[in-house]
Amino acid sequence: MSVLHLLGTxxxxxxxxxxxxxxxxxxxxxxxxxxxxxxxxxREARLKAAGVPVKVLRFGGPIDILTKPAASGFxxxxxxxxxxxxxxxxxxxxxxxxxxRIGRLGGYYSLKYYKGFDHLVANTEDIAEWIVSQGWPPxxxxxxxxxxxxxADAAPVDxxxxxxxxxxxxxxxxxxxxxxxxxxxxxxALTQLPDAFLWIAxxxxxxxxLKGMAEALGVAGRVRFLGWRTxxxxxxxxxxxxxxxxxxxxxxxxxxxxWAHGLPVIAAESQGPKALIHDGGDGLLTPVDDADALAxxxxxxxxxxxxxxxxxxxxxxxxxAEFSQAAVVDQWKALFADYGAA
Numbered sequence: 001m002s003v004l005h006l007l008g009t010x011x012x013x014x015x016x017x018x019x020x021x022x023x024x025x026x027x028x029x030x031x032x033x034x035x036x037x038x039x040x041x042x043r044e045a046r047l048k049a050a051g052v053p054v055k056v057l058r059f060g061g062p063i064d065i066l067t068k069p070a071a072s073g074f075x076x077x078x079x080x081x082x083x084x085x086x087x088x089x090x091x092x093x094x095x096x097x098x099x100x101r102i103g104r105l106g107g108y109y110s111l112k113y114y115k116g117f118d119h120l121v122a123n124t125e126d127i128a129e130w131i132v133s134q135g136w137p138p139x140x141x142x143x144x145x146x147x148x149x150x151x152a153d154a155a156p157v158d159x160x161x162x163x164x165x166x167x168x169x170x171x172x173x174x175x176x177x178x179x180x181x182x183x184x185x186x187x188x189a190l191t192q193l194p195d196a197f198l199w200i201a202x203x204x205x206x207x208x209x210l211k212g213m214a215e216a217l218g219v220a221g222r223v224r225f226l227g228w229r230t231x232x233x234x235x236x237x238x239x240x241x242x243x244x245x246x247x248x249x250x251x252x253x254x255x256x257x258x259w260a261h262g263l264p265v266i267a268a269e270s271q272g273p274k275a276l277i278h279d280g281g282d283g284l285l286t287p288v289d290d291a292d293a294l295a296x297x298x299x300x301x302x303x304x305x306x307x308x309x310x311x312x313x314x315x316x317x318x319x320x321a322e323f324s325q326a327a328v329v330d331q332w333k334a335l336f337a338d339y340g341a342a
Contacts, residue, residue, distance in 0.1 A: 002032040003341050004080040004099070006071065008059035008089030010038040012203065012228050013176055014253050015106055018146055019043075019086055022332070024050045025147070029329045031336065034078040036071045042230075053078060059089055067093045075099060081341035088113045100339035107250040111136060118339065123251050126275055142335060146253050147328035148260035148319050154233035162199065162224050169196040169302045172239035172263070174232065174254045175246065177204030182245040182268065184210065188291035189243070190219045193298055198243075201226040201235055236261035241301050241308070246270050247288055255283065256323050259315030264308040266297045282314035 003026070007019050020043060027033055027050050034053040037043060047054050055074040057067045072095035075083060080099045085091040091103050091113040100118040105127055111134050114120060120141045122128035128143040159166055171190070175181040183200055187210065190198050200210070200223065207225070214220040229235060236242070242258040244267035252272035258265040259282065266284040267273035277283035284301065286293040301308050 002034050002078045002080055003082045003084055003336055004071075004075050004078055005033060005035045005037075005084050005086065006090040006094055007035070007037045007043075007086045008093060009087065010040050012040075014174075015087065016040075016043065017232075018253060020046050021149075022147075022328075023047060023052060025325050025329050026332060027052060029333060031333060031341075034074070034080070036074060057093075059093055064093070068095045071095050072097055082336050082339050085114075085117075091117070100341075102335070102339070105131065119335070121335070124272060124275060126271060127250060142331075144328060144331045144335070145323055146251065146256060147325040148253070148256040148323050149325050150236070150257075150260040150262075151233050154231070154237055156238040157231070157234045159238065162226070164197050164199070164224065168222075169193070169241070170239045171196055171198045171241050171243050171298065172235055173198060173200045173243050173245075174202065174235070174257075175244075176202045177206040177210055179206065180246060180248040182247045182289065184213055185245040185268070185289060185291045185294060186243050187214055187217055187219060187223065189245075189295035189298060190222065191217050192292070192295035193302075196298070196302070197222045197224070199224045199226055199235065199239065201229045201232070203228045232257065233261060236263050239263060241266060241298055243294065243298060244268070244273060245286070245288075245294055246273070249273055252276050255315075256319060258283075259312075260319045260323070262312045262316055264301055264311040265315065266294065266301060268294070278314075281311075282318055283311055 035047050036055045038059045039056050044054050057070050059067055082100050083094050085094040085103045088109050094101055102119045103114040103117050104121045106123050122143050123146050125143050128141050131141050132138050173186050214223045242263050242265040244254050249270040249272040255265050255273055255276050268288045269285040279285040284297045286297050
């Protein structure tokens with residue numbers, strides 16, 4: 001009896017990374033799994049290395065009439081009990097069959113893609129409440145948060161390898177180079193933090209625009225665009241402060257990961273971070289699109305090591321209590337058991 005995961009996106013991002021992290025964690029906990037994914041060589045390799053049978057399919061648009069029947073055949077072969085669709089494209093291609101269909105939502109997605117599904121899982125309470133407000137039966141929705149973990153063997157990055165002084169205050173921004181992530185706000189804030197360096201880890205459509213903006217603002221010499229990285233833990237362990245100024249963020253996995261790695265975080269009060277962070281207790285919050293407030297908050301943290309230590313400790317405690325891998329995996333296993341996938 002197995003759980004079949006379906007992921008229809010090909011690119012790299014936080015959701016895609018967490019997809020593999022959760023599949024691996026469930027496998028270590030004894031859950032029999034298989035996966036249907038869109039082509040991505042690195043993702044396929046990681047899944048196969050974890051012993052997960054993988055089927056690569058197209059996950060195309062409305063004229064794609066091949067993905068769903070192919071997924072159905074693979075599901076039958078794997079003796080699937082639960083088909084878990086990650087986001088809309090996967091949900092559209094998740095076949096009906098003698099298995100339960102569960103949708104995993106990391107945002108405020110249109111529920112039209114989940115018509116006929118047995119259960120929906122949101123990764124925040126706010127998203128779960130929103131799902132119910134759209135008319136979904138309350139008894140068929142759960143909130144299971146993302147987990148965060150920090151590998152003990154993840155050593156910091158050598159700053160010299162990225163032309164960054166050892167003694168410079170180092171800010172870390174994680175996320176796609178997209179309008180929603182507001183890396184432009186971080187660049188504007190950097191103009192008011194003359195000694196600090198900023199590492200931006202991510203890829204996306206605004207790559208050229210953001211690099212041009214850094215030049216125009218006169219901060220390009222203190223900004224490092226790192227591209228897509230597979231060593232996120234090492235980056236978290238190297239920085240002094242995580243900056244997370246997203247304009248739109250349903251969850252804020254970067255916040256949880258910062259906490260797990262003992263890194264103080266300052267975020268814009270978009271939906272996810274505002275729901276997660278207790279301002280002044282385990283992180284700092286600033287208004288959305290306010291570079292001056294972001295700069296002031298970062299400056300406050302850099303000037304007060306005791307505050308950084310306090311916020312980091314409180315964040316680590318939150319992870320242990322609410323976002324540990326063991327607790328999250330147990331919640332998924334309980335849900336799968338409800339639908340016959342022990």
